[in-house]
Amino acid sequence: MDRRESLKALVLGGVGSSLFLSSCVTDKKSPIAAGDIIEEREGYGRTPAEEERDEDLYSETFFSEEEMATISILSDIIIPEDEESVSATEAGVPEFIEFIVKDIPEHQIPMRGGLMWINRESNKRFEAAFNEISKENQMEIIDNMAYPRAFEENSPGPVFFRNIRNLVVTGYFTSEPGFKYLDYRGNTPNVWDGVPAHVLEKHGMKYDEDLLKVAMDPVTRNEVMDWNKYEV
Amino acid sequence: MSFQIKKQSTKYDVCIVGSGAGGGMAAKLLADAGFKIALLEAGPDFDPANKEQRTQLRWPWESPRRGASTTRPFGDFDMAYGGWELEGEPYTQNANTEFAWFRSRMLGGRTNHWGRISLRFGPLDFKRKDFDGKGDNWPIVYEDVKPYYDKVDKLIGVFGTKENIPNEPDGFFLPPPKPRLHELYIKKGANKAGVPMIPSRLSILTKPVNKERGACFFCNQCSRSCMAYADFSSSSVLVKPAVKTGNVDLYVNAMVREVLTNGEGEATGVSYIDKDDLRDYEIKAKVVILAASACSSARILLNSKSAQHPNGLANSSGVVGKYLHDSTGSSRMGFIPQLVDRERYNEDGVGGMHLYTPWWLNDSKDLGFTRGYHIEYWGGMSMPAYGFGFNTQALKEITGDTSRNAYGTGLKKDVKKFYGATFGMAGRGESIPRKENYCEIDSNTVDKYGIPVLKFNYSWSDEEVKQARHMQDTFEEVMHNMGAVPLGDKPGKEKNYGLENPGKIIHEVGTTRMGKDPKSSVVNEFNQAHDVPNLFVMDGGPFVSQADKNPTWTILALAWRATDYLTEQLKKGNL
Numbered sequence: 001m002d003r004r005e006s007l008k009a010l011v012l013g014g015v016g017s018s019l020f021l022s023s024c025v026t027d028k029k030s031p032i033a034a035g036d037i038i039e040e041r042e043g044y045g046r047t048p049a050e051e052e053r054d055e056d057l058y059s060e061t062f063f064s065e066e067e068m069a070t071i072s073i074l075s076d077i078i079i080p081e082d083e084e085s086v087s088a089t090e091a092g093v094p095e096f097i098e099f100i101v102k103d104i105p106e107h108q109i110p111m112r113g114g115l116m117w118i119n120r121e122s123n124k125r126f127e128a129a130f131n132e133i134s135k136e137n138q139m140e141i142i143d144n145m146a147y148p149r150a151f152e153e154n155s156p157g158p159v160f161f162r163n164i165r166n167l168v169v170t171g172y173f174t175s176e177p178g179f180k181y182l183d184y185r186g187n188t189p190n191v192w193d194g195v196p197a198h199v200l201e202k203h204g205m206k207y208d209e210d211l212l213k214v215a216m217d218p219v220t221r222n223e224v225m226d227w228n229k230y231e232v
Numbered sequence: 233m234s235f236q237i238k239k240q241s242t243k244y245d246v247c248i249v250g251s252g253a254g255g256g257m258a259a260k261l262l263a264d265a266g267f268k269i270a271l272l273e274a275g276p277d278f279d280p281a282n283k284e285q286r287t288q289l290r291w292p293w294e295s296p297r298r299g300a301s302t303t304r305p306f307g308d309f310d311m312a313y314g315g316w317e318l319e320g321e322p323y324t325q326n327a328n329t330e331f332a333w334f335r336s337r338m339l340g341g342r343t344n345h346w347g348r349i350s351l352r353f354g355p356l357d358f359k360r361k362d363f364d365g366k367g368d369n370w371p372i373v374y375e376d377v378k379p380y381y382d383k384v385d386k387l388i389g390v391f392g393t394k395e396n397i398p399n400e401p402d403g404f405f406l407p408p409p410k411p412r413l414h415e416l417y418i419k420k421g422a423n424k425a426g427v428p429m430i431p432s433r434l435s436i437l438t439k440p441v442n443k444e445r446g447a448c449f450f451c452n453q454c455s456r457s458c459m460a461y462a463d464f465s466s467s468s469v470l471v472k473p474a475v476k477t478g479n480v481d482l483y484v485n486a487m488v489r490e491v492l493t494n495g496e497g498e499a500t501g502v503s504y505i506d507k508d509d510l511r512d513y514e515i516k517a518k519v520v521i522l523a524a525s526a527c528s529s530a531r532i533l534l535n536s537k538s539a540q541h542p543n544g545l546a547n548s549s550g551v552v553g554k555y556l557h558d559s560t561g562s563s564r565m566g567f568i569p570q571l572v573d574r575e576r577y578n579e580d581g582v583g584g585m586h587l588y589t590p591w592w593l594n595d596s597k598d599l600g601f602t603r604g605y606h607i608e609y610w611g612g613m614s615m616p617a618y619g620f621g622f623n624t625q626a627l628k629e630i631t632g633d634t635s636r637n638a639y640g641t642g643l644k645k646d647v648k649k650f651y652g653a654t655f656g657m658a659g660r661g662e663s664i665p666r667k668e669n670y671c672e673i674d675s676n677t678v679d680k681y682g683i684p685v686l687k688f689n690y691s692w693s694d695e696e697v698k699q700a701r702h703m704q705d706t707f708e709e710v711m712h713n714m715g716a717v718p719l720g721d722k723p724g725k726e727k728n729y730g731l732e733n734p735g736k737i738i739h740e741v742g743t744t745r746m747g748k749d750p751k752s753s754v755v756n757e758f759n760q761a762h763d764v765p766n767l768f769v770m771d772g773g774p775f776v777s778q779a780d781k782n783p784t785w786t787i788l789a790l791a792w793r794a795t796d797y798l799t800e801q802l803k804k805g806n807l
Contacts, residue, residue: 044294045287047276047313050303054296078639085644092293099296100618146638165639169621169647174292174299179616182648185578187289187615189449192581194410199575205416211431214393216407216438222447225406225439227386232394232402 057102067115069131071097071164077142078168085181088172096171097164107167114160118145121157191218244270244481245802247502247517249488249532252341253784254770255523256466256474257791258798263479265799270515271471272486272504274524275313275337278344278467280457287311288456292617299617305334307617311457312336312345320680324687331671331688332735333527339484340467341525342738343784344457347584348434348464349608350390350785352381354399356594357779360662364602366695367664370776371748371757374401380789388464388788389441391582392433400590406438408586409450412579414611414655415587417568421714422589427607427706432588435464435785444473452614454583463583464784483515489683490536490545491520491767497540499767502532505681519766519798519807522744523791526773527556527671530743531686533754534673544673546744546761546769552754553672555665555745556690557778559737560605562700562723562730563658564707566716568611569631571653579613579652591780601698603662605780607706611655621647627654630717654719657710659703662780663696665742669734690734700729739783741772759794766807770794 046054063071075088075097088094101107118141122130126137144152145161152158172178194215200206207215245267248255259271280286287309292298295308302308305315314336323333336342355374361367378401385404392405408431411419419429436454440447445468446460454463461468474480485507492500492514501516522529530553536545544552591604624643625636627650637643674687704722711718723730734740747753750762755774761767770791772783779786801807 043284044290044308045285049319053303057296079644080640082641082644096296096298100298100300103297103302104300142639147636161638165643166622169624169643170298170616170618172644173616173621173647174618176291176293179291181644182616182651183576184613184615185576186580186613187291187451187453188578189289189451190578190580192409192450192578195413195416195579196575196577199413199577200416202575203413203416203570205413207410211393211408211410214407215410216391221407221439223439224443225389225441227404230404232382232404 057099060102061098062102062108063098066129066131067112068094068098070115070118073131073138074142074164075168077139078165079172086177088168091172091175091177093168093171093175096175097167100167100171107163110160110163114156114164117156117160191221192216193218242268242481242516244268244515244517246270246519246521246798247515248272248521248523249502250274250341250522250524250528250771251339251471251482252466252523252525252771253343253787254772254791255521256340256343256470257788258521258523258770258795259474259480260470261792261795262799263474263477267479267799267802269474269480270483270517271474271480272483272488272502272515273337273339273341274487274507275339275341275485277482277484278313278339278457279472280311280344280461280465280468281459286459288453288459289451292615297618300619306345306455309453309456310345311455312342313338321685322677322679323685324674324677326687326689329688329690330733331690332733333686333688333740334735334738335525335528338467339471339482340457340465343464343466345455346738346784347608347782348436348454349584349588349782350433350435350464351590351606351779351781352401352403352789353377353779353781353786354401356399357777357781360603360777366602367666367777368745368747371746371753376757377786377789377793380792381785383792384785384788386441388435388469389437389439390433390435390785391431391438393431395430397430397590399594403433405433406441408432409438409581411586412581412612413574414568414571415585415609417570417714417716418609418611418655418657418710419587421710421712421716424713425706425709426592427589427710428592429587429589432585434582434584436582436584437462438582445469448582450578450580450582452580452583486513487681487683488524488532489681490532491522493536493538493541493545493764495540497764499545499764510681519768519802521768521770521798522773523770525771526741526743526775527686529769529771529773530671531673531683533744535684541763546754546763546767548763549751549754551667551745551752553686553743554667554670555742555776556669556671556688556740557663557665557742558734559739559778559780559782560661560663560692560696560699561658561732561737562703563656564704564711564722564730565654565656565719566707566711567627567630567654567719568714568716569653570715572631573649574613574652576613585609599698599702601695601702603664603695603699603780605659605661605699605703607703608658608660609655610658613652616651624650626719655716657707659700659706660737660739660780660782661696661699661703662778664693665745665777666693671743688735692728692731692734697728697731700731701725704729739772739778741775741778741783744769744773745776746774747776758797759790760797768794768798
C-alpha cells in the first residue's frame with residue numbers, strides 16, 4: 001500500500017460502504033432517486049490543497065506508542081463499553097485524538113504535558129509509569145483528577161482531564177457507534193411534516209391553524225408551483 | 233460544464249467578473265437574450281452534485297477532524313472555498329480597525345453556503361434618511377424594485393407567508409415548512425415579550441419552480457450546497473442554465489487585475505491572471521460588468537488607474553471604496569429545560585430556521601438608535617460535529633442536578649440526555665453607512681499575483697453599539713418568557729454587547745454606491761458607472777444602505793433591473 005492508498009484507507013476507516021436513501025425522494029430530476037446507492041469512495045469533498053494537507057498530517061506521528069497506550073486507557077475509562085454501546089477505543093477515539101492534535105496544534109502541549117503529569121503522579125505514588133500500575137491505582141489517580149477538591153480545580157491534573165474528556169466525548173459522539181448510541185435520526189432524505197403529533201401534545205404545543213392552511217403539503221410538494229393561481 | 237479558453241481574439245458583447253448572485257443573474261439573462269458572454273470566476277468550477285466536491289449528506293466521521301473548522305471557517309462540510317484569510321492574498325487594516333473579509337473563490341461564490349434568507353427591502357429601507365436624517369436615501373423607491381423582486385421570487389423560489397407587515401413586503405411565496413419544537417417554545421416566549429415570530433423566508437424549494445431543479449429533501453444542509461439544486465446558489469441555478477445556452481464562455485481560476493480602457497474613457501475589457509499558468513490574459517468586450525463582491529469590485533476599480541482615471545476607474549467622485557458597511561450581529565445561547573431527555577425523530581427540516589423575527593419597532597422613537605434588526609434562531613437535534621458534548625456538566629447544573637459524572641457510563645448518559653436542548657438567537661441589524669468606513673488600496677502591499685491589496689478602515693458608531701445592547705436585552709427577555717436559561721455571561725459594555733467585528737456577518741456592501749449625483753455616487757440607479765457608460769457594477773457595492781435584510785435577494789433584483797436596462801441600451805446601439 002503506498003502512502004496515498006493508505007491515506008484513502010484511513011479516510012474511509014469506519015465509513016459504511018454505502019448510503020441507502022429512503023424512498024421519499026421521488027423527483028426524477030433529482031440526481032438522487034429512490035433506491036440509489038451512493039458509493040462512498042471519493043473522499044469527503046476536499047479541494048486539492050485540503051487533500052494535500054490531510055495527507056501531510058497522516059504522514060506524521062505525534063504521540064509515542066506509550067502515550068497512545070495511555071490515551072487508550074483514559075478513553076475507555078471516560079467512555080467504557082456497556083450494555084448499550086461500544087467503548088471509546090472501539091469507536092476509534094484514540095486515532096481521532098492523534099489526528100486532531102496535529103490538525104489543531106494548540107492541543108499538543110496541553111495533551112503531552114498532561115500525559116507527562118500523569119506519569120509523574122504515577123511514579124510519585126506507585127513508582128511506575130501510569131500504563132504499568134494496577135487498574136485500581138490508575139483509578140485512584142483518575143478520581144483525583146476527575147473529582148478534584150475545589151482548591152485543586154485549576155491544577156494541572158484536573159485541567160488535563162477536562163481537556164481529554166472533551167476530546168474523547170466529541171470523538172465518540174461524532175463516530176458511527178456514537179451516533180447509534182445517541183439515536184441520531186437525521187442526515188437522510190425525508191419529508192419534514194412538522195413535529196410528531198404526540199410529541200407536540202406532550203409539550204403542550206399545537207400548530208397555528210392559519211399556518212397549517214399554507215404550510216408545505218407532502219402530497220403535492222413535487223408538483224411544479226403554478227403561479228397563475230397565486231395572489232400576492 | 234466549464235469551457236475554458238486561454239487566449240482568444242473574440243470580442244464579447246459582455247464580460248462579467250464574478251459568478252455570484254449578481255454576476256450569475258446578469259449571465260443568465262444576457263445569455264438568454266442571445267448576447268455573447270465571457271464569465272470570469274477567480275476560483276475553480278463547482279457543482280454540488282460532483283462526487284469529488286460533494287459534502288452534502290456526509291457524516292462527521294468521514295472527516296478525520298470530525299468537521300472541525302480548521303481549514304474551512306464554518307467547518308469541513310461548509311461549501312465555501314476560501315474564508316477570512318486566503319493563502320497569498322492578504323488584506324491590511326488601519327490602526328483600530330478589525331475588519332474581517334470573507335472571500336469564497338469558486339463558481340457561484342458565497343451563494344453556495346449562505347443562509348438563503350431572502351428578504352425584500354421594504355419602502356422604508358430605501359428612504360431611511362427621510363425618517364431619521366442619517367446616511368442617505370436610495371435614488372429609487374420600493375415600487376421601482378418590486379417587479380424585479382416578483383420575478384426573482386418566481387424564477388428562483390422562496391418560501392414564506394403573506395403577513396401584510398408594512399416594511400416586510402410579501403412576495404410570491406412557496407409553502408413554508410412547519411416549525412420545529414424549539415421554535416414553538418421560542419415563539420411562546422417571544423409573543424409574551426411582544427416580539428413577533430413569523431415563518432422565515434428562505435430560497436429553498438419546498439415545491440419545485442421548474443423541471444430542472446428538485447424539491448427540498450429536508451437534510452438541513454443548505455450550507456453544503458444542494459446536489460438536487462433545491463436551494464439557491466448562483467452556480468446551480470443561474471450559471472448552469474446560462475452556460476447551457478451556448479452563449480457563455482466560462483473562465484475559471486481567472487483572477488481579474490483591472491478593467492482596461494481606451495483613450496476615450498470607455499471600458500474595453502479586462503486583464504486577468506490565469507491562476508493555473510500564472511500568465512496575464514486580456515478579454516475584450518463591449519460592456520464590462522463587475523460583480524466580484526463589493527470589496528473586490530472596488531479593488532478592481534481602484535487598481536484600474538490610467539492618465540484619464542488617476543484615482544481609479546469610475547471614481548471621479550472619490551467615493552469608490554467609501555461607505556463600506558456590514559450588518560451588525562450579536563448573539564446569545566440558551567437552554568430549554570423542557571427539552572431534556574427528548575424523544576428522537578428526524579428534526580432536520582430545511583437548512584436554517586423555520587421561524588424568524590422581523591424588526592418590529594419601526595414606530596418607536598426612543599430606543600437610542602434608529603435602525604432595526606431581525607432575529608435568527610437555531611437549535612434542536614442537529615447533527616453532532618467537532619465540539620459536540622464539551623461541558624455537559626454545566627447544563628446539568630443548570631437543572632439543579634449537582635451529581636457529577638466525570639467519566640463512565642453516567643457521563644455517556646448525560647451527554648445523550650442533554651442533546652437537542654440548547655438553542656441560540658442572533659440579531660442581524662442595519663448599520664448606518666458612513667464615508668469614514670472604507671476600503672482603499674494599500675500601495676505598500678501586493679498579493680501573490682502582484683495586485684495591490686485592500687486596506688480597511690472601519691469602526692462602529694454608538695448607533696450600532698446601542699442596537700447590540702437592545703438585542704441582548706431582547707434575547708434575555710424572550711428566554712425568560714419561554715422558561716429557558718441563557719448560557720454564559722451576558723456581554724456588557726466592555727464587550728460592546730457582543731457586537732461582532734465589521735465584516736463578520738458577511739453582508740458587506742456600499743463601496744460603489746448608487747445615486748443621482750455623480751459627485752457623491754459611483755453608479756446611477758441602473759448600476760451603470762456615471763463616468764464610464766459601458767461599465768456596470770452588479771454586486772452589493774451599489775447599495776446605498778442595506779436595511780436589516782440579508783443583501784442577496786436585493787442584489788438579484790437590482791441585477792435583473794440593471795440587466796434589463798443594459799439590454800435595452802445594447803439593442804438601441806447606445807453602448
